[in-house]
Amino acid sequence: MTKHASPLRIALVCNTAWAIYTYRRGLLRMLTARGAQVTVIAPRDRTFEPLEAMGCRCVELPVASKGTDPRQDLKTLMALYREYRATRPHLVFHYTIKPNIYGSVAAKLAGVPSIAVTTGLGYTFIQKSRAAQIAKRLYRFAFRFPREVWFLNQDDHRAFVDEKLLAHPDRARLLHGEGVDLDDFAFVPLPAREDFVFILIGRLLWDKGVAEYVDAARSLKARYPHARFQLLGPVGVDNPSAISRTDVEAWTRENVVEYLGEAHDVRPLIAAADCVVLPSYREGVPRTLMEASAMGRPIVATDVPGCREVVEHGVTGLLCEVKSASSLASQLERMLTLSPAERAAMAQRGREKVAREFDEKQVVERYKGTIHAITGISL
Structure with missing residues (x-):
């Protein structure tokens, strides 16, 4: 960092500290290594500790x-206002x-x-x-203020333009996904x-297409007894689209899916799988x-904003079609019946695409x- 009267103060604000820790660790590492004071502002969860260990203030x-209780939202606004007045960050990044x-x-x-980073439009769209x-009206009002508004994919940007939610369309920027650490997520040959x-990895939400995944699993298991369908991620999360533990328990009792709970490190579970599935209704860049x-x-995902950024069909x-268990089932079946050589080629092309387009270093x-x-401060 160039000489400056005081260290650079950067704040990152999100509805979960977990997302900051999981998705933006490369950014945090770079900032703290260059002597910046990094503040993570989010509801407390188990990642406060590792974030503090990295040198962040939480x-x-x-x-x-959930919900739109104005009193709760005012509490959020006032808490942030007081924090910004007290600590005067040089720049704040808002997510979610x-x-x-x-x-x-x-x-x-x-x-x-x-800067506002729209990490995916979720239930609003x-x-x-x-x-x-109401959310759209609030976006229209609030997005007059950031210096820039970042979108992770073209479709989300277009949706905001079409709905006239950007008072200053010239402040919109495209960030092609938030990147992945290619060393952390090293290539592993497919299991034989x-x-x-x-x-399927993610928060267990109906919007992630979990119901379609379960239905597709049900229809395929009868014909392909060697096929296994796993779910990994938190259940009963604070989200309007959350799936309950009762639903998940019913599916596991029925032997349709295996629920693996949550994992601090998803890599061993990705390595142990033959195919990762995400039948989501809409994403930022997952x-x-x-x-x-x-x-x-190789991946089977829905042909929706975000997913089609990462997955090149047939490559x-x-x-598959969104909200269609039968379309999902037919693509899962197609994946099952590809030859090992075809799947291996798909795997190789996937690694090359991510290295080309989604290297975290470019994002940082x-x-x-x-x-x-x-x-005006150089890092």
Whole structure:
């Protein structure tokens, strides 16, 4: 970092500390190594400890992910405003819907520059509910304030332009996914064995296409007894689309899927699988698919924004129709019946695509350039 009166102060705000720790570790490592003071502002979870061990300061944030109670949201806004007034960060990055909206307003009120990173549009653009309409109005208001608004894919950017949610369309930037550490997620050859293992990794939400995955598993298991269908990720999370533990227990009792719980490190489970599945309704650019491709796992995903950024149909994986268990089942069957050589070629092409387009190093460089442009401080 160039000489400056005080160290560079950067804040990252998200609805889970886990997401900051999991998806932006390369950025955090670069910032702390260059002497920046990094503050992570999020609801407290088990990742506060490893974040603090990396040299970050962690601040607990009240956020109600579910619902639109104005009192709860005002509490979020005021907590951020007080934090920004007290610590005067040089730049704040906001991630996920509530930090994007209330954080952008709080930063404006506190006179602090901010960037909004839309990590995926989620229920706001999937559902036609009253809450979704309110969210769009709030986006329209709040997104007047950030210096830049980053989108992870073209479709999300287009959706905001079409709905006229950007007061300053010239401030929109495309960040091609948040990148993956190619050394951490090294290529592993596909396993040679009798069983064929599919795995769906992510928070267990209906919006992730879990119901379609279970239905497809049910229809395929009768014909392909060697096929196994795994689910990995937190259940009953704080999200309007959350799946309950009761549902998951019913599926495991029925022997349709194996529930693996949560994992601190997904790599052994990706390595043990033959194919990674994500039948999501909409994504930013899904980290699990980048990680799976980096490790040389063919993918079956839905032909929706975010997924089609990572998966090239017939090249690195297969795409199916959204919200269609039968379309998903036919693509899973196609994957099952490919020859080992065809799957291995797919795996190799997936690794090459991720190395070409989603290397985390490129993303970190992008952050560095932006921080310098806005703060005048070089890293």
